[in-house]
Amino acid sequence: MPVARPESSHPRIIAHVDMDCFYVQVEQRKKPELRGLPSAVVQYNEWKGGGLIAVSYEARGFGVKRSMRGDEAKQVCPQIHLVQVPVARGKADLSTYRNAGSEVVSILARKGRCERASIDEVYLDLTDAAEAMLRENPPESLEAVHEEVLKSHVLGLANEDEIDKKENVKRWMCNSDADHRDKLLACGAIITAELRMQVLMETEFTCSAGVAHNKMLAKLASAMNKPAQQTVVPSSSVNGLLYSFPIKKMKQLGGKLGTSLQGDLGVNTVGDLLQFSEEKLQDLYGVKTGTWLWNIARGISGEEVQGRLLPKSHGSGKSFPGPRALKTAATVQHWLNQLCDELSERICRDLEENKRTAHTLTLHATAYGPSERDSHKKFPSKSCPLRYGTGKIQEDAFNLFQAGLREYLGSYGAKTQGSQHPERWAITGLSVSASKIMAIPSGTCSIMKYFGGEQRCDAPARQVEANFIQEAVPTSPSDSKNCTELECCERVELTDNYSDYIEDNKVPMEEDKNLSLLGHEVDSSTKEASQPHFPSESCSGKTKVSAQEFPSEDVRHQLSTARSKRKEQKNSALKDQGTILRFFKSNDQAQEPTRSQGDGSNSCNAIQNGGGRAAWSYKVDEIDESVIAELPEEIQAELESWIRPQKRANTVKRGGATTIAHYFSANQK
């Protein structure tokens, strides 16, 4: 739901960058012969040619639309090339698109705060960069403005359609009499054009962009001229732009709220909203939404660009429409296993690449069944603490499913359980997701505080284990069987360290498994999120090309050098995947997240002997995961960052010693 935020007084320069038919471009880069042809990306072509999820602009010219079936697209455009989405584990696999999106983000993030809004959209706060440019190298002093900048659409500029358009744009960009805000916008437009060219050279992807004073307007603008163009929104143009702008096309108003505005208030354009007082809108839609509506009608939006390059959750799901609905626990389990397998791979990759761990596993399902006839009951989502390891995730997810199913079926289900007439339920959608993703805490002080007093940090490992085990009360969703089997995520690509993977035992189907399980599954942990740790920008040897050095004759050459640069980067990225040990060594310099409970500062000091470093070792495979849940929360967060990677390190040298010594600093701040 929209929430009103005060607009900051200081003018900001915000860009919204939107990749053009992104999935198509990704496929075209893979198969360059598709460039320039009407094409579309389709998934599941079994039924009516599959569903289109991205359509090239050439194909749009023939009337092909998203959400057509492949067959329909062929009808309106027989020569269309349909490319299939990659499939893995029997489901669509979007990872190539996600990765391609990451390429783009890493380029765009160079010039300012960057928010990855979706797989193919990014917001940028270019305020600082624009101010710097205006100070040090203002457009009015430029003798030449790059073609790409001149191709900008500047809203409100007279004679948009005229032949002298570029001349007009140049005059606007370089106008020394312009409003300060417009000068900043001009700088923003130049920076944005440069970034888009950089994206094109390094990724071969085109994008469109909007440049404005806030996110809402930037987003509106980026969609106004596509593909491969950019649109600038001077303040003076805002009212005119919004006045006739269809309300339903505003972000957040494409759904029920927009429909209500139309149906209940007769508001069809943003301008129509101006007649309503803030109080009236608040009465109708609540204080927050009312204020938000009142503001957006005036082009006001104070939302900040979140500095976030990484997703906040990972999910894997699949639908099973109509006749394909899942009707037995065995098929549900099969598909859950597939989904969990993918999810596990993705969170493990996140851990390796970004040093982040997910802490909550959630299962969603959609179902129809006996209870749906009378009541429109929904299958409840369920969540539990996330344990790393594919087998564990699969096991936990299936337990969550069973818990949800019992609830869904209600008392009716309990009665007929185990009878010869199974429930007539059917699952039409399944998804699992991993959320509460936090950067691995890099300090160790809270562990020391926990053991402080009774436990010296360099005490023998045995005693540490004893402490763990004494206080252990298993609470994990599954009975914590002795986890001596070490789990590691599958990472075929990274052959150096993480390739070992030991599959969990398959979870046997137990219809009547532990009804009270769910009560224990709920994770009451309230861990304070630590600062996300962004992947280091390993942009070695990027082609640096200024706007003026970008004549079209050079594009071909630059693209090819950029292409080989990319490959170099990939290789060096692989090499850069350090060993676990190296990871810890590099991390122990980092900062300790803040925490509240005190008194243990002396114990911290106590271990700061030997130049602030101490060695600590223990036998990893003798610590049961379930004990961790019983530790104080701030300890849990910290411990998990140690134990999990440690187990993984252990598998690397499987058969060898199981004791690993870690070195860490006790410095805190």
Place this chain on the structure above:
DNA sequence: ACGGGTAGGACG
């Protein structure tokens, strides 16, 4: 019985 698969955010 469908755009499918993902994401993010607000609310109670």
Place this chain on the structure above:
DNA sequence: TCGTCCTAC
């Protein structure tokens, strides 16, 4: 908090 609902691409 968790679970639900809404929205968007």
